[in-house]
Amino acid sequence: MKSETLQRSAAALCVTGDVPNALSLDLAQLEALPHHALGPIDIACMTGRPVAHVDRYAGVRLTDVLDATGLAQLHRSELKRCIVVASGRDGYQALFSWCELYNSPIGAQALILFERNGEPLDDHLGPLALISAADTHLGPRHLRHLDGLAVRRL
Ligand SMILES: Nc1nc2c(c(=O)[nH]1)N[C@H]1C(S)=C(S)[C@@H](COP(=O)(O)O)O[C@H]1N2
Numbered sequence: 576m577k578s579e580t581l582q583r584s585a586a587a588l589c590v591t592g593d594v595p596n597a598l599s600l601d602l603a604q605l606e607a608l609p610h611h612a613l614g615p616i617d618i619a620c621m622t623g624r625p626v627a628h629v630d631r632y633a634g635v636r637l638t639d640v641l642d643a644t645g646l647a648q649l650h651r652s653e654l655k656r657c658i659v660v661a662s663g664r665d666g667y668q669a670l671f672s673w674c675e676l677y678n679s680p681i682g683a684q685a686l687i688l689f690e691r692n693g694e695p696l697d698d699h700l701g702p703l704a705l706i707s708a709a710d711t712h713l714g715p716r717h718l719r720h721l722d723g724l725a726v727r728r729l
């Protein structure tokens with residue numbers, strides 16, 4: 576088996592924290608969720624430094640993955656106090672609030688990515704990455720090597 580194939584099949588995303596059912600999803604389980612695509616987009620750091628131009632990204636909604644943990648069973652008063660911490664293999668973190676994901680235009684464009692221009696993500700980005708494509712500067716929440724989501728109720 577080629578190493579890229581091996582890495583793709585081993586890709587796992589753990590969803591933990593204050594959720595009714597913690598999950599670990601492999602790539603096949605993620606790919607079974609409804610697919611969403613976006614692009615073309617320009618990714619830039621907060622400083623304005625250009626990072627990348629991407630014609631097409633595809634993946635699944637962060638909210639669809641969170642819903643698979645039964646998150647919606649929490650009472651609304653608790654959900655409004657939840658944040659979602661996405662982490663990369665290097666410890667880099669990107670944060671979302673439940674309100675922005677479920678009650679703002681951010682949610683529809685917050686994707687867990689596994690495909691760029693019709694191909695698996697390259698070694699710099701993946702196997703899994705995350706983007707919040709409705710942000711002003713896309714760099715900070717364009718998280719490479721996504722490996723975990725943790726829900727924290729404040
Ligand atoms: N895993 C991970 N993803 C990350 C970062 C990081 O340090 N680690 N930095 C973020 C920031 S602030 C920017 S601007 C871009 C930089 O992209 P590059 O590392 O491809 O230049 O990646 C984002 N995603």
Ligand SMILES: [Mo]
Pocket residue numbers: 619620621622714715
């Ligand atoms: Mo950045």
